[in-house]
Amino acid sequence: MRYGKDHKQATRQRIVEAAGRRFKRDGIDGSGVASLMADAGLTNGAFYAHFASKEDLVATAVADQLRAQGQQFTELASGGGAEQIVRSYLSVRHRDNPEEGCPSAALLDEIGRCSDGTRRAYTDGLLATIDAILARSAPDDLQAARARTLSVFATMVGTLQLSRALADRDLADAVLEQGLRNVLALLGLEQRG
Template identity: 55%
Template sequence: MARYGKEHKEVTRRRIVNSAGRRLKKDGLDGSGVATLMADAGLTNGAFYAHFESKDDLIAATIADQLQQQRILLRQLAAEPDGFTRFVHGYLSPEHRDDPEGGCPSGALLDEVARSSPAIRRAYSAGILGVADDLAALMAPDAPTAGRREALGYIAILVGSLQLARAIDDPQESATVLAEAIRSISALLTTTKS
């Protein structure tokens, strides 16, 4: 019987993490078992333990990966003069609101992460602090290290507003939440630049 090489194992792990990211954001951390997560990746339960020690291990790896993807996006936007504005408008868009499984892990899972295992919380904490650093660099390219606290404040507004907009069942009121959050962030930016 031929054994798969390290490259195949990494490709398979990536497939599991990618599909788990979508499923976890759609159904929540406890909404799907290992069997469903592996089926989404086109694999059997037996393959799970070749890649992860536990479901918490998979969740931690998935959240870390999702936040790393967000960091990549922020770094790409840093090359654009209006990158921060584009990020805010994209994050607080109706499209992002209506696509939790394709969007930000914070907007979809933050309340569950807060009640999860220490390993999951550690993975999230490390990832979101990295996101905050990249967001700070996007907000103030000349002084990125001074802006982590400010960036965390903006993340709180972004995530809280997105979650509130998703929870409100009236489409117009939900859209108002998104628009007001954009207005508030713009006002804060104007105040901090003065």
């Protein structure tokens, strides 16, 4: 049976979304093609009809995850500004559900070891996310605002990664709470509640 172009695109998107979740949960190196395709409800043989290689899928999934994160940040910002983004990002729920969260916090160490294509997809996706947020605030000096925002984001990512890595739950919670305070202070926002 022949399927139309829409079916192929929908299948490809299903693979990309399933891979994004699996990569964030198990890592890129910990996710084989067989498990990725099983997550999408497909056989291994269907993989090469959609992607040239696993690295091609990785780059596509990373870009897709960052695009989705950018949309989420934009929605959060429209509802509560930068503070809402920070509170959602540095939350226990986000920390405890990596497969549903930030691709940076889950995958940066592996992305740094990926091909130039994947690192470029990551860079472009991250900058698009950051620039979309900055466009809403229309700063006078976009370059300085971008550098400052990337620094704040790096603090958020590092806080989340450290909190996830700690075996002591109380200490992990304390790191998350202090990171929240630090980021809000960097942004000039007062700590509430």
